[in-house]
Amino acid sequence: MHHEVLDFASSLTDVWRLLNEKERELLRKNAVVQHFKKNQPIYCEGDQPVDLMCLLRGKVKIFKEGVGGRSQIIRMIKPIQYFAYRAYFAQEKYLTAAAAFEPSTVCLIPMQVVMEILKNNFSLCQFFIKQLSVDLGIADERTVNLTQKHIRGRLAESLVFLIDSYGLEEDSTINIYLAREDLANLSNMTTSNAIRTLSNFVTEKVIALDGRKIKIIDEEKLRKISKLG
């Protein structure tokens, strides 16, 4: 079972292509696959980072508890995406927490093993440098967007982000079902305001709602609202 999943991953992820057979074998030997139930924590703020993680199946949120118990979703992970490595590289404890949004499968690889491979594999170094650089750019953008845009802009932006990350089904519903509260935590607003603003979008025929299903009616308008704040 363990190896099946990893072989599945290997056909998809770019990382696998950067390794030689010996390195791959080292990973296979040390990788562990773990399943997480819906809402189960994967790691917590303050934990010592040990493993590089790769999400094989499901959806994961990276979040931070703020001052007033309010939590802020920092980023979301989709399958065949690596995460949880920042803290180890920075030689810090985790500053964020991670939890499964839906039943998820994660592959864990000891960071020590990763470091061992990194030493002699510039391509893999490059992979992490690029990944970190992209994420830092996203974080910078996000800082400005979350602080300067108004509620409508922030919610629209979150919806656009979800579309871009998880895609739309044939009937134009976003391929992830979030509680209103999570949507609020993603957009830096209260749950009430997320609900209110969503129903405004329904009135304006930008989206349609059916429980947690969000159907995109006018994507262009949504992107416009997101952009103009």
Place this chain on the structure above:
Amino acid sequence: MHHEVLDFASSLTDVWRLLNEKERELLRKNAVVQHFKKNQPIYCEGDQPVDLMCLLRGKVKIFKEGVGGRSQIIRMIKPIQYFAYRAYFAQEKYLTAAAAFEPSTVCLIPMQVVMEILKNNFSLCQFFIKQLSVDLGIADERTVNLTQKHIRGRLAESLVFLIDSYGLEEDSTINIYLAREDLANLSNMTTSNAIRTLSNFVTEKVIALDGRKIKIIDEEKLRKISKLG
């Protein structure tokens, strides 16, 4: 002159220690030193990144223009700190802009040359991986702080940040003189509110003001205000 400055840098920066003599020579041959006047732009949002920059003297702000013309200071650079490399590594254009806060000297090294060295120097790879990881952590913290803390907490946090970055003189004044507007842009608030909150801090005997000189009277209390939001 050019070489003097670089040698000065070499005695201080950790990067230099990671290089062998050949690599150092390569840098020396390709590095250019450039001076910037107060408030002069160093690079702009949308520019194509070309050089790795190292601040040798002065102070630099990295900022982003938000939706309403309001600008947000993302981070500040102090001497012997490297910057401007994120966009190149991410293969993007600059998402931020940089400007000299005070007369500054910057050393520019073509990223192409840096990449050439990186290929065979794992220590330098590690340096960038760590730097990016630390910065990403700071950005994540910042996102939550700027969105969830109240004005007093945000301003106190900025002051603490300035103390930690630039230090205090013997008489406890912060070693950087910012316009109220810059302090506001650092703390995500309007200039009026930065002024108001500053004078509240004076009333509460947390700081004392003399023009742009900020004297720290009660650092503990300041850190407490910053922490509690």
Place this chain on the structure above:
DNA sequence: GTACTTTTGTGCTATATAACATAGCTGTAT
């Protein structure tokens, strides 16, 4: 099926912060 908890929805109120207006202050150039 009934009870119970959680989530969603809506109206009202409170409040933090932006926006605006205006005046005093500081430094600089002539």
Place this chain on the structure above:
DNA sequence: ATACAGCTATGTTATATAGCACAAAAGTAC
């Protein structure tokens, strides 16, 4: 010295958003 530009300071008003209360709906357990 005078004029001018930019920064600092402060009071007032407007407004976006949080907070709270409560009801309806949906999901869950027994």
